[in-house]
Amino acid sequence: MNIKGEERYQRQILLRDFGLSGQQKLFNAKVLVIGAGGLGCPVLQYLAAAGIGTLGIVDNDVVELSNLHRQILYTVADVGLSKATCAAERLRKFNPDITVITYPVQLTNQNAVSILNEFDIIIDGSDNFPTRYMINDACVLLNKPLIYGALSESEGQVAVFNVADPAGVKVNYRDIFPAAPKPGEVLNCSEAGVLGVLPGIIGTMQANEAIKLISGTGETLINQLMIYNLYTSQTYKVKLSPAGLTSANLPADLEAFEKMDYNWFCGIKQVTGEVKEMSPAEFGRVMHEESFTIIDVREPGELPVASGFDHIRLPLSELRKEIPPVKGNKVILFCHSGIRSIIAGELFLEAYPDKEFYSLKGGVLRLNLQTNEREEA
Amino acid sequence: MKVEILLFGRLTEIFGVTHLLLADVADTDAVRNRLEEQFPALKQVKYQVAADQLIIHGNKQLTDGMTVALMPPFSGG
Numbered sequence: 499m500n501i502k503g504e505e506r507y508q509r510q511i512l513l514r515d516f517g518l519s520g521q522q523k524l525f526n527a528k529v530l531v532i533g534a535g536g537l538g539c540p541v542l543q544y545l546a547a548a549g550i551g552t553l554g555i556v557d558n559d560v561v562e563l564s565n566l567h568r569q570i571l572y573t574v575a576d577v578g579l580s581k582a583t584c585a586a587e588r589l590r591k592f593n594p595d596i597t598v599i600t601y602p603v604q605l606t607n608q609n610a611v612s613i614l615n616e617f618d619i620i621i622d623g624s625d626n627f628p629t630r631y632m633i634n635d636a637c638v639l640l641n642k643p644l645i646y647g648a649l650s651e652s653e654g655q656v657a658v659f660n661v662a663d664p665a666g667v668k669v670n671y672r673d674i675f676p677a678a679p680k681p682g683e684v685l686n687c688s689e690a691g692v693l694g695v696l697p698g699i700i701g702t703m704q705a706n707e708a709i710k711l712i713s714g715t716g717e718t719l720i721n722q723l724m725i726y727n728l729y730t731s732q733t734y735k736v737k738l739s740p741a742g743l744t745s746a747n748l749p750a751d752l753e754a755f756e757k758m759d760y761n762w763f764c765g766i767k768q769v770t771g772e773v774k775e776m777s778p779a780e781f782g783r784v785m786h787e788e789s790f791t792i793i794d795v796r797e798p799g800e801l802p803v804a805s806g807f808d809h810i811r812l813p814l815s816e817l818r819k820e821i822p823p824v825k826g827n828k829v830i831l832f833c834h835s836g837i838r839s840i841i842a843g844e845l846f847l848e849a850y851p852d853k854e855f856y857s858l859k860g861g862v863l864r865l866n867l868q869t870n871e872r873e874e875a
Numbered sequence: 876m877k878v879e880i881l882l883f884g885r886l887t888e889i890f891g892v893t894h895l896l897l898a899d900v901a902d903t904d905a906v907r908n909r910l911e912e913q914f915p916a917l918k919q920v921k922y923q924v925a926a927d928q929l930i931i932h933g934n935k936q937l938t939d940g941m942t943v944a945l946m947p948p949f950s951g952g
Contacts (some may be wrong), residue, residue, distance in 0.1 A: 625952035634927045649951035650884040674930065675948045679921045690951060699952070704925070723930075725883055725946065730893075736925040736944065741932045818919070 506595075507549050511867055513715070521549060521715035527712045530554035530617035532605060533660035534581040536568040536697030537647050537704065543571060544588040547594055550712075551587065554617055556601040557581045566693035591595035605629060610636045619711065621645045621704055625691050627678045632760040634659065634671035639752055646671060646702040651690050654700035657738070658707050658719045669721050672748060673741045675713060694726045773843030776830060776856040778864040784830075791826040794864075795833050795842040800846045804832070804862055814838045820848040832858035878937050880906065881944040889916045897943075904934045906943050941949045 504511070508520050518836040529550050531538050534557040545553055555716050561569070561584060563578040569581075576584045582600040589598050601613055605624075610632060614620055620642050630648070637644040637660050644659040659670045703726070710716045725734045747867040749755040776784075784790050785807040792809035795817065812822065814833070829846065836859050858864070877893050885891050900906045903924050912919045924931045925944040937943070 533952050535952050559927050605933065623952050624952065627948070627950045630950060647952070648949035649949070650949040651951075653884055653949065674923050674946075675921065679948060723946075734883075734928070736928050736930055736946070738930050739932070835917065 506593075508862055511694060515715045516713055520715060521740055523713050524549050524709065525551040527619065528552040528617045529619045529621060529708055529712075530556065530614060531621045531623055532556045532629070533623035533625060534569075534571070534585045534798065535559070535565065535623060535625060536692065536694075537701040538621075538642040539569045539571040539585070539704045540698050540701030541621050541623055541647075541708075542589055543592070544587055544702060545708060546593045546598070548705075548709055548721070549593065550596060550708075552597045553600065554599045554601060554613070554615075555582045555585055556603065556605050557585070558604045568692065570694075570695050570698070582654060591838060605632070607632055607636070607758055611640065611752055611755070614640055614642060616643070619643045619645065619708055621647075621708060623647060623701065623704070628760045630671065631678050632758075635749055635755055635758070638670050638748055639670075639755055644670070644802050645646050645707045645711070647700045649692060649700060651692060652696065654696055654703075654726045654728075655723055656703045656707065656719055657723045658711065661711065661718070661720045663721050667721060667740065669738045669740055670748075673738055676741060676747050677829070692850050693728060699728070700727065700746070704864055719845050735761075772847055772851075773831075773855045773857050775836070775840075775842050777859050781830065781832075783863070789826060790828045790830055791824060792830045792832070793824070793842075795839055795860075801833060802862060804865070812842075814842050817845050821845055824850065824853070827852075828854045828856070830856045830858060832862055834861045835863055836861040876900075876937075876940045878906070878940070880910070881942060883945065884947040884949055886917070886920065886922060886945050886947055889920070891912050900937060902934050902936050903931050903943060906937070910913060910919045910945075 509519050510516055511518050527550050529545055531541050534542060534555050542553060542555065546851050559581050560578055561572045561581055566572060571585050571588050580602045582602040586598040586600045603609060614636050618632065622630060622634065622644060624630055634644065643661045646657045646659055648655045660668055662668045664817050707718050710718045721738045723736045723738055749758050785792065792807060792811050794804055794811045795814045797813045797815060831842045833839040836857060838856040846855050847870050877896050878898055878900060879894060881894050882890050897906060899908060902911055903926055922945045926935050926937065927941050
């Protein structure tokens with residue numbers, strides 16, 4: 499295959515360790531980027547510019563105005579439009595010589611194998627644990643190199659999984675975190691703040707790992723986890739090793755993979771269990787009905803005190819230790835803002851799968867209560 | 876004997892600091908136990924331990940001056 503526009507890539511071809519052969523390798527490579535958000539944008543932009551021959555984009559989201567401070571492929575005119583489509587259009591303008599394939603769908607364990615199979619290297623730019631575990635497991639089973647990147651406020655993690663080091667040792671995400679966090683095991687599931695440059699830096703590091711891995715240039719983060727802190731500009735690298743027992747958490751084969759439940763609750767957007775959210779208006783209609791049991795899952799002392807309807811108090815911290823019996827078949831849970839009540843609902847559902855659990859959307863904040871009473875402990 | 880504890884991600888919210896010194900902890904399990912006693916919120920959270928930049932599966936003996944990192948999983952993108 500001839501590389502079109504050799505001039506375009508002149509400055510990287512000039513690099514001693516990269517050369518024309520490095521460029522040819524990039525042109526022959528097929529890279530799938532999952533998530534065209536904060537991480538995905540810089541990954542896609544740099545890989546397109548560098549001349550990766552085939553880029554795949556999986557994302558079923560649309561552009562929102564609040565994305566633009568960090569998702570730098572999009573403009574104000576893109577708000578409301580498909581991220582995968584907008585990103586592809588822009589990348590084709592950046593570099594008409596490459597092929598961009600869009601998958602404007604939700605990645606699931608039903609479609610993951612057929613999509614991932616079309617590519618050589620997978621880049622994880624997703625934003626939730628279920629997808630991250632699913633991508634990891636699929637890459638292990640399909641034996642695909644996975645370039646992992648993830649953020650938490652002012653820090654980012656980068657690693658290269660599933661590529662053997664010179665001793666033949668490979669690790670994957672489950673060698674660091676064998677099982678996904680259960681409801682409540684991540685400190686705060688709500689949408690966190692992030693400075694736009696953080697995904698820019700971490701995504702660019704992922705693009706760098708991909709380019710090095712494909713071209714055979716430099717050293718990659720194989721079997722290492724790098725943590726970068728935006729505020730201190732410090733990096734910390736940890737050497738990884740197989741955890742042995744973690745294989746117990748991996749699906750045994752592709753058939754088992756397709757039967758796995760990756761849909762567990764982790765963040766607000768992953769509320770897909772049977773805990774239903776109830777609007778304050780609906781709550782107002784049913785709060786005096788005897789068929790509903792209402793439970794306040796806030797900790798003792800939290801304000802405002804809920805009044806005006808019968809309810810019992812079972813703090814989430816107690817529910818984590820033990821789920822007590824609960825009367826009735828319809829239970830409404832509430833907390834301060836409607837997050838902990840979802841977690842509590844998940845815990846209750848595990849214990850009582852036949853009952854209906856509702857979480858008051860927006861929590862007690864959205865109810866009109868007499869708020870100035872002092873809690874009497 | 877002292878070891879330095881490094882905290883990452885939202886663990887720094889539990890501790891209010893990014894690193895601290897801990898005396899008289901023989902191994903990484905002792906570090907976990909001591910910190911979970913002092914900061915009960917840590918019990919509720921998933922995290923992985925590394926000693927001197929090597930990931931630890933199970934327990935690991937510590938010697939004076941070693942660095943123990945507590946790393947939570949990140950999900951954001």
